[in-house]
Amino acid sequence: MVTDRVVRAKAPGKINVFLGVGALRSDGYHDLATGFLAVSLFETVEVRAADTFSLEVSGSLDVSTVPLGETNLAIRAARAVAEALGASGGAHIRIDKNVPIAGGMGGGSADAAATLVACNELWGGGLSRDRLLELGAELGADVPFALTGGVALGTDRGDKLSPALHRGSMHWVLVPSDGELSTPVVFHELDKHRWKQQGELERVVTQPIVSVGALQALRHGDARMLAETMHNDLQAAALRLMPRLVGTLELGERMGALAGIVSGSGPTCAFLCEDESSARQLVEDFADQSIASVQVTSPVAGARLID
Ligand code: C5P
Numbered sequence: 442m443v444t445d446r447v448v449r450a451k452a453p454g455k456i457n458v459f460l461g462v463g464a465l466r467s468d469g470y471h472d473l474a475t476g477f478l479a480v481s482l483f484e485t486v487e488v489r490a491a492d493t494f495s496l497e498v499s500g501s502l503d504v505s506t507v508p509l510g511e512t513n514l515a516i517r518a519a520r521a522v523a524e525a526l527g528a529s530g531g532a533h534i535r536i537d538k539n540v541p542i543a544g545g546m547g548g549g550s551a552d553a554a555a556t557l558v559a560c561n562e563l564w565g566g567g568l569s570r571d572r573l574l575e576l577g578a579e580l581g582a583d584v585p586f587a588l589t590g591g592v593a594l595g596t597d598r599g600d601k602l603s604p605a606l607h608r609g610s611m612h613w614v615l616v617p618s619d620g621e622l623s624t625p626v627v628f629h630e631l632d633k634h635r636w637k638q639q640g641e642l643e644r645v646v647t648q649p650i651v652s653v654g655a656l657q658a659l660r661h662g663d664a665r666m667l668a669e670t671m672h673n674d675l676q677a678a679a680l681r682l683m684p685r686l687v688g689t690l691e692l693g694e695r696m697g698a699l700a701g702i703v704s705g706s707g708p709t710c711a712f713l714c715e716d717e718s719s720a721r722q723l724v725e726d727f728a729d730q731s732i733a734s735v736q737v738t739s740p741v742a743g744a745r746l747i748d
Pocket of ligand 1: 582
């Protein structure tokens with residue numbers, strides 16, 4: 442029976458404060474060692490029971506490039522919950538997007554995580570948190586973290602999570618790009634570069650490296666230490682594919698950020714700031730240069746029901 446009940450959930454975007462990339466595996470993925478931080482930029486998802494599965498997307502940014510069909514992670518998430526619960530019928534999903542699209546901040550994964558939580562509630566709440574994490578990992582490597590949120594170390598494909606100790610909040614300014622970067626294309630660019638260099642390198646990287654310094658900085662809530670230890674193996678590849686990001690990173694650091702980093706596979710740039718007022722100032726300084734930016738804090742909780 443189709444009812445009018447509406448269930449809402451929200452899930453955060455993420456930045457990777459370190460991202461070590463290992464060798465390409467036979468399943469097409471790379472082994473990763475990454476430090477995830479959930480930031481206060483949220484996707485909101487609303488689901489209601491329907492005869493079929495359908496999707497509607499609106500938001501604070503241009504959503505015209507979001508696929509609305511079966512390939513969308515939110516539709517796949519709703520179908521996965523329906524199948525796991527043996528629910529008959531479908532769901533109409535409405536997404537309010539705030540996380541940049543194909544921006545390296547896990548926006549699509551946040552949509553999937555919020556949809557998993559909302560649909561589970563819609564159809565009786567029969568799936569445990571662990572089962573949702575399993576379903577999430579099947580949908581994409583970043584989905585489990587969008588479910589848990591907070592601060593976590595991700596290994597394997599990035600989907601095996603362990604909580605990381607942290608203290609206090611960090612203040613960030615995000616600069617979304619007006620272009621998109623495809624995650625597989627950025628990984629491929631990194632592989633191409635590594636293969637080209639193999640003859641010159643003494644050691645081929647096979648094991649991704651956990652940044653002990655960054656973990657320690659998070660544990661102490663020390664923004665200056667984090668600024669010195671942030672690292673992203675995908676950054677050089679993202680900068681080769683979108684050279685204008687070099688100027689964005691330099692500008693943010695020149696205007697007072699402790700450090701700037703490409704978030705995940707990019708192109709969003711994340712700037713770590715000393716405190717709230719320096720983050721606010723940086724947003725104003727970017728605006729003076731006609732560059733739109735968003736002030737956020739970390740960490741925040743993962744996908745959860747709202748209302
Ligand atoms: O899991 P997800 O669909 O988000 O990954 C998108 C693509 O990013 C993968 O198909 C793969 O090309 C690349 N990827 C990778 N290694 C990872 C995560 C993603 O190569 N650990």
